[in-house]
Amino acid sequence: MRQFLIGGEIQTEDAESFQECVTRSYRDKLRPLCLCREPGVAMYIANIGNQLVIKRMPLSGSDHDPACPSYEPPYELTGLGALIGSAIKPDAAAGTAALKLAFSLSKRGSSRGTGVGGTQADSVTNDSRRLSLRALLHLLWHESGLTEWTVHWAGKRHWWQVYHHLCEAARTLSVRGEILAERLFVPEPFRADGKIAIEQRRAQAMSRLFRSDAGGKKMMLLAGEIKEFTSARSGQQLVIKQMPGFRLHLEEIAWRRLQRRFEVELALWRHNENSHLVAIATIEGLAAGFVSINEIALMTVTEHWLPIEDAHEERLLEKLVRFRGKTVKGLRFNLARSQPFANAILPELRPQPMALYIVPPNADDGFEATLAEMIEARPDLAAWVWRVSDGEMPSLPGEPS
Structure with a gap:
């Protein structure tokens, strides 16, 4: 059972006074310390769906003991490692991380130009200076747990949990000094009996899209689950599952690009x-009062909301x-598909945690050489490799042969 130092008291999660202590510390804006290491790792208290939860600070998972539930595997095994310190700058004192984006959240003039976000499939560039739109989605998913x-x-994982955890993660990230949650709209779970109130809250959140200032027209980010694409007089309309009756327009040229760029995700x-x-x-x-997509990226997730590529x-x-043990899904962020990364990690496996790598059928010698370097650089991790061109998936640890 985990122990925390909260307001000068050592508390365990199963103590009768634990929740009362957490509530008091949240009110007084005190920062708990996780005692998995000495002298303790700073945490923060989040209000997720009216439930107070102690969470790790942004990008601090590697500071925890490997046996601690807040521990995260080495970031350099995924596309996240290359971004920390450049595109992502954690501020341990503030408990936030500042982001540099490869796309704009403002627009000058009336020019349109709907685009498709994310690293191109045929690109070999790993730009660690700024987050692409897809990489930002990966970061939100990562920081949301x-x-x-x-x-x-x-x-037990439904849109209710996804919504609350994404919103909480956005409160710990900032762009140009502004908390990301102020510019990110995540639709709340829809309820027919609360339709009017939900639509009013949505209209209030999106009202800034129709205001301009000296810096130009402000744009927002929207993250949600797609229900369907429907034909429009010109282009396509995108329907978000949690926003019935609300349509987002995608121009025909952007729709064709989207189908090419995210062919695998759509399939x-x-x-x-x-x-x-x-x-x-x-x-x-738009001037007519509609909301339109300027740039878009897609990510497919399983029924358990785990990303797959x-x-x-x-x-x-x-x-x-x-x-039974914990699995952590690795994410590509800005990495091109021609670059290897740990597709998943089993941090609780003994005697050693294990990184799992998939070598696609079209992998070249450069892919294999980089993978070998990654494995050699982490002798503290066992490695499982599935070379797809060799045939069936190898047995996993603990799996009957």
């Missing part, structure tokens, strides 16, 4: 009816979600 899984959460979504398709987009208000990852996660 939505890349982590244990079998105990089966059937995964259409192939498995239990999967979800998540979109992140910059949105703007191809059918091989999907097969791997189908097995991992049944394991």
Whole structure:
């Protein structure tokens, strides 16, 4: 059972006075310390769906003991490592992280130019200076804890949890000194009996899209689950599942680009009816009063909301979600598909945690050489490698042969 130092008192999670102490510390804006290490690792108290929860500080998971639930595997095994210190600058004192974005959240003039966000599939550039739109979605998922899984959460992760955790993660991130939560709209779970109030809150949140100032027209970010694409007189309309009756316009040229750039994500979504398709987009208000997409990126997730980038990852996660131990799904961020990363990590495996790598059928010698360097650089981690071109997936640790 974890121990925390809260307001000068050592508390365990199962103590009768624990929740009262957390409530008092939240009111007094005190920062708990996780005692998995000495002298303690700073944490913060979040209000998630009217429930107070002690969470790790942004990008501080590696500071915790490997046996601690707040521990995160080494960031350099995924696309996140290259971004910390450049595109992502954590501020330990403030408990936030400042971001540099590769896209704009403001617009001057009336020019349109709907685009498709994310690293291009044929690119070999790893730009660590700024976050692409897709990389920002990956960061939000990572900081929300939505890349982590244990079998105990089966059937318990729904949009309600996704919504609250994304909103909380956005409160710990900033762009140009502004808290990201002020510019990010995540639709709340929809209820027919609360339709009017929900739509009023949405209209209030989006009202800034129709205001301009000396710095130009402000745009916002929207992150939500796609229900469907429907044909429009010109282009497509994107329907967000939690926003029935609300349509976002996508111009025809952008729709064609989207189908090319995110062909794999769309195919995964259409192939498995239990999967979800998540979109992140910059949105703007038009003079006619409509809201339109300016730039968009997609991410496919499993029924448990774990991100997948191809059918091989999907097969791997189908097995991992049944394991009793913790699984952490790795994310690519700005990395091109030609670069390896740890597709998943089993941090609680003994005698050593294990990193799991998938080598795609089209991997070249450069991919293999980089992968070998990654494995050699972390002797503290066991390595599991599935070379897809060699045939069936190798057995996983603890799996019957």
